[in-house]
Amino acid sequence: MDIFLTNSRSRTKERFTPLDPANVRVYVCGPTVYDRAHLGNARPAIVFDVLARLLRHVYGAEHVTYVRNFTDVDDKINARAAETGRDIAEITEETIGWYLDDMAAVGVAEPDHMPRATRYIAQMVAMIADLIAKGHAYEAEGHVLFAVESYADYGALSGRSLEDMIAGARVEVAPYKRNPMDFVLWKPSAAGLPGWDSPWGRGRPGWHIECSAMAQDLLGASFDIHGGGNDLMFPHHENEIAQSCCAHPEGSFAKVWLHNEMLQVEGRKMSKSLGNFFTVRDLLDQGIPGEVIRFVMLSTHYRKPMDWTAEKAREAEKNLQLLSQALDVALAAGGASDGGNGDVLEQVQWSLLDDLNTSGAITALLSQAKFLTKLQSEQRRVDGEQKEAGVLDMAESFLSGLRLLGFLELLKARREAGARIDLTSFATRLAEIRATAMETKDFSEVDRLKAALVAAGVEVRMSKAGVELVPGAGFDASALEGLE
Incomplete structure (x- = not known):
């Protein structure tokens, strides 16, 4: 089975060929843990959860390594601690717990690795020192900055020249920068702020270096897929590429870049000032089930803007009811209760293989669900010796499709609650x-x-x-x- 993915770097849909089929490696940028995950944060978590499920379906669960990080050192976290008077470690630990609970509620399985930035400080310091030694970074007034002009391909991911980026970006004005686009790798920490000893004094890392250090440590100098929201393409992902390729020129960093589009609410950008800002927990507490949130998210292709509306949530409820009824039929027919990793309905599979077309996969799954429930309504016997030819295969295919899209676990939980x-x-x-x-x-x-x-x-x-x-x-x- 060939998977085709739209590579943000080449701007084309490409056949995915892993560097090592026995170890397909994926890195996705995770949340900065200072508050509840908002609805937009759930989109990449759900999208790349489906990608991980698909890769495991194609290559085998034991041959996929999926990493999603936690940023637990950041000025937003420091500000929250100052605002509340709470300990930073307490805030980050609590927020990570919230995030994992909320993502589990929408059917997101935990990745193989969930590294925290604060546990990779030594690797970051080593990478920064190496960049200085190779002439790609410099120290200035207690800061260490990456020299963007030292990397000739800077801007290749976003497709913009250095001049365009300077003109269009809000860059920090600092007299110690050689170039306005140079970005911070290390900065000094004042008393009361998190800090670690380094060759450049007590300080803390800049945002971008953490992902490069963690990806290098867990996946190597070259790996298969890097994902995240398209708001991260510049400057975060652009900076990751520059520092990683300069620190490890023997590698290529990420081979394929995938970016999901942003989320709107009722046709407008989600904003607290507009009164349309929701956390995942807000919706769950309002009685909107996690499977509804997941269904609405996956009903739009990941590369298109997604509009969350109350009408879409109601429609998702109706469709999930159909899937729930078909789940009962499939289990009664003798399908494997865990969905297995067997054959999936062809239309579901081919939709997902074609650049994660989750909308097409859901349409195919609903069509199959209607057929299964029709069998029930006609009261056909589908067990024992009178089992109809192909019904068990269809039941198992349907359950595998639910599992691949991440609905099986959620619907079974609802079914068990009802029982x-x-x-x-x-x-x-x-x-x-x-x-x-x-x-x-x-x-x-x-x-x-x-x-x-x-x-x-x-x-x-x-x-x-x-x-x-x-x-x-x-x-x-x-x-x-x-x-x-």
């Missing part, structure tokens, strides 16, 4: 008060109980045959506690 609440008693109760209401013409109790069930994420189906209650994708079992 812990016996909806039969609620169905019986609703049928009884409905029968009484048909005689008295007073449907207030029917409406009350139905509204409570719907609010808890239960689909209420009432017909002449009786009452059927089906837990939906957003089912919240706790909401039914104490309901009479």
Whole structure:
């Protein structure tokens, strides 16, 4: 199976050929841990989670190394500590916990490595010293800066000349810089700020050097894929390339660069001033399930701007309900409950192989779900000796597709939560008060109980045959506690 990815550096869609198929290596820039992850932070986490799943599907789980870092030394963290009076280590530890919990809620599996910048200071100091020795960096007034003019290919990733970058960038004006675009590798730390001893005095690293040092240590001088949001392309990723290639000219740093587009909310840039700023936890606390957030994110191609809207969330709920029903059918048909790593429906697979076309993959998965639920509605026997030809294969393919897109674990968790609440008693109760209401013409109790069930994420189906209650994708079992 060939994977095709749009390489930001070449600006073309390319066939992905790993440097070593036995060790496919991926590095993705993670969060700066000073506050809750906002909705935009979730997009790269979800996108590159799907990429990691796809790579493991193609090359084998044991042949993929996925790294996503935590920036736990940064001026924003220092400012938060000063603002709250809390210890920096306490803030970063708490925020990392929040991030991992919130990403797990939207189905993001933890990478193989999650390095923290503060644990790689020694590697950063060594790389900076090497850059100075090779003439690519210089010390000035307690700072160490990278000399961008020493790297001839600076700007190749973003496609801009040095002059254009100087004209369009907001650069720090400092008299000790030889060139306005030179960027900080190391800076002095005042008393009360995090700092480490170095050949240039007590200080702390600049932002860009951490990813170069961590990638080098965990993945080597050359690795396969570097990812992140397109807001990181310049200056962060441009600077990573420059310092890494100069420090390790024997390597090529990242072979393929992938960048996801930004997120909007209801057609506008997400902003606190506009009142449309949400953290992932905000949405979860509002009762929007993690699988809904994931579904909406993956319904738009990663290279296109994504617009989060309430309407898309409602539509996602409906589609996830279909996937949940098909999950029940697939498991009843005998499909492997963990989704395995077997064959995936061709349309799902080819969509993902074609530059992570998650939207196309979801469309194909929904089509398959409709077929599986049709089997259920027609009450065809799909077990024992009368199992229909190909049904088990389709069930396993469907489960593998759910797993590949990261929905299987989330939907199974909802299914298990629903199983812990016996909806039969609620169905019986609703049928009884409905029968009484048909005689008295007073449907207030029917409406009350139905509204409570719907609010808890239960689909209420009432017909002449009786009452059927089906837990939906957003089912919240706790909401039914104490309901009479």
